[in-house]
Amino acid sequence: MVFEIILIYGLVEFYYSSIEAELNRSAQSIVYNYNQYLNNYELYKDAKVLLEYIPGNTVAQVQIIDDRGVLLADSIEPSMEGMELNYYDINMALSGKQSIWKGKISQTGEPVFSVSWPITSPDSEKVIGVVRVITTLSDVNEILKNHIIILVSLGFCIVFLIFLTGLALTNTIISPVKEITSAAKTMAQGRFDVRVSKRYNDEIGELGDTLNYMAQEVSNHQKMKNDFIASISHELRTPLTSIMGWIITINSGDIDSKEELREGLDIIEKESKRLAVLVDELLDFSKFDAGVITLRRSTVNLGELLSYIKRQMEPRAVRKGITITIDVDEELPWIDADENRLKQVFINIIDNSFKFTQKGGYIDIIGRKKESSVLIRIEDNGCGIPKENIPKVKQRFFKGDSLVSGSGLGLAICDEIIKLHNGELNIESTVGKGTTVDVILPVQLEI
Ligand SMILES: Nc1ncnc2c1ncn2[C@@H]1O[C@H](COP(=O)(O)OP(=O)(O)OP(=O)(O)O)[C@@H](O)[C@H]1O
Ligand SMILES: [Mg+2]
Incomplete structure (x- = not known):
């Protein structure tokens, strides 16, 4: 609306000011001609002659008026000559100022624009008459009306487009956001069965x-x-x-x-x-789970740790009639780890091997140096784990059907501890053949 008001105002201003300039040019040239060629005579005698000096391209009506406001000559309506005219611009011109007037002719109601210039006598600088140039505004107003109609309808189109855009935005943004908000509120109240429906892929x-x-x-x-x-x-x-x-x-x-x-x-x-x-x-x-467990890290000699565990397990092996062997690389690197936690891991794994291996079986503890990690493998030839259970054995409370199974927490804890060390715990097993548990621990470069 503001844009349209400015535009329409500017348009009217443009048309009217060009009309004003045109009228002023005509009035100026008539005054100039009078001063140049005729000013040694009386104005009432020269009025008719003066009309002949109207520039050829003037379409407007020209009136010459004397110092009392009486019409001396009229280029279009000579019948009006002799009448006394009383218009604002004439009165202003008689007092010495060029002026303009916009209004309606009282008899016809026609909108007009007039410009009046004073004519002064060269010697006394006294106003002796007025040149008035008038043009009808009907044509211009008609043009302006058409322009305004186009502009206003354009404005309505724009408003309508904005309305449509708003509608589209409501559909694609505001409503979905509202829906999401209400779903989030419901979830905040503890109901997690609600779901947000997806309308657009945005x-x-x-x-x-x-x-x-x-x-x-x-x-x-x-x-x-x-x-x-x-x-x-x-x-x-x-x-x-x-x-x-x-x-x-x-x-x-x-x-x-x-x-x-x-x-x-x-x-x-x-x-x-x-x-x-x-x-x-x-x-x-x-x-x-709370993430508060912290490793008490120190430099751990894995080889020594594994030998120690093996020695600790020997009596149990003898009792159960199982052979336990250890094969660890000589130059197994030292690692930065929590020794007690690692011990817990290996004892848990070896404990499983003992539980699930029959008399006469074996348990091997193997330590190998890899590029930037150490591999500890605990291998047994026990009963093995059914294929479908292998992915589950690391879950809490998962235990096989065996009578010797414990609470099912052992491997879950091992997995957590190894993860804290940024390592991996992998289990491979074949029923009837045995189980291999691999613990891979990274070796820090600074050690
Ligand atoms: N070496 C293995 N041989 C055969 N089965 C195994 C072996 N290690 C683990 N399992 C199977 O995986 C299950 C889970 O092992 P995990 O150590 O987590 O629990 P658990 O030994 O039963 O109980 P816990 O260790 O808490 O006393 C075991 O119950 C068993 O069925
Ligand atoms: Mg166990």
């Missing part, structure tokens, strides 16, 4: 997808947490049930012999230890 659609993805992840996480708690409860109940059972039996005095009492107390001790271990492992997990 940035906002992508935002919706991301939000959906987040909701999915949170749901998964919640489910995992619930499963975890369920597993823990289950895991805690088994030893507790057996402890409770024995305590009730002992407490009721139904025990016949000392041996039976001893057996009961043994079971209570064993189960309590199991509970303590389980609680320790769970604490470890909550620390892993």
Whole structure:
């Protein structure tokens, strides 16, 4: 609107000022001619003659008026001669100033534009008459009207286009954003089953997808947490049930012999230890999850650590009739690691090998230097892991069907510890042939 008002105003101004300039030129030339050629006579005598000096290209009406305002000569309507004219511009010119007037002729109502210039006598500088040049504004106003109609309709078109654009924006941006916002609010209240529907494949659609993805992840996480708690409860109940059972039996005095009492107390001790271990492992997990576990790093001589573990395991190997061997490269590099945590990892893995290997089997501990890492391999020829279970053994609480399986946390903890060391834990296994667990640890260059 502002633009249109400025444009229309400028247009009217342009047309009117060019008309004014044209009229002024004519008036000026008549005044000039009078002063040049005729000023030695009386104006009333010269008026008719003066009209002949009108420039040939003047289309306007020219009037010569005397100092009382009486029309002396008129180029278009001679019948009006002798009438006294009373217009603003004539009165101003009679007082010595060039002036303009825009208005309507009272009889016809025609819009006109007039310019009046004073005619002065050369000797006295006194105003002796007026030259008035008049033109009709009907034609110009008609042109202006057409222009304004075009401009206004153009304006309406633009407003309509803006309206359409707004509508499109509402559909593609504002409504989807509103939908996403309301979905996000619902999610914030804990309902992660809501999903944002995708309307367009643009940035906002992508935002919706991301939000959906987040909701999915949170749901998964919640489910995992619930499963975890369920597993823990289950895991805690088994030893507790057996402890409770024995305590009730002992407490009721139904025990016949000392041996039976001893057996009961043994079971209570064993189960309590199991509970303590389980609680320790769970604490470890909550620390892993909170990301607060920090490695107490030092320079670790892997070769020595592995020999130490092997020696520690020897009595168990003898007891179970399993051969345990170690084969570690001489120049196995020292690494920057948490020695106790690594020990926990290797003992866990070797413990599994012992549990799942029959009498007469073997367990090999192998240490090899690679380009920028160390490979520790623990190999057994035990019962092996069914193919479909291999990807699951690192999950918390996953244990096979075997009776010797523990709580199923061992490998999950090992995996976390190795990840903290930026290493890898890979398991390969064939049922009936045996299992190979590879631990790959990076070697820091500064050591
Ligand atoms: N060397 C192996 N040979 C055969 N099966 C194995 C071996 N190592 C692991 N498994 C299988 O993977 C499962 C998970 O092992 P993991 O060490 O996590 O748990 P676990 O030994 O059962 O219990 P925990 O270590 O907590 O006492 C085991 O229950 C077993 O089924
Ligand atoms: Mg284990």
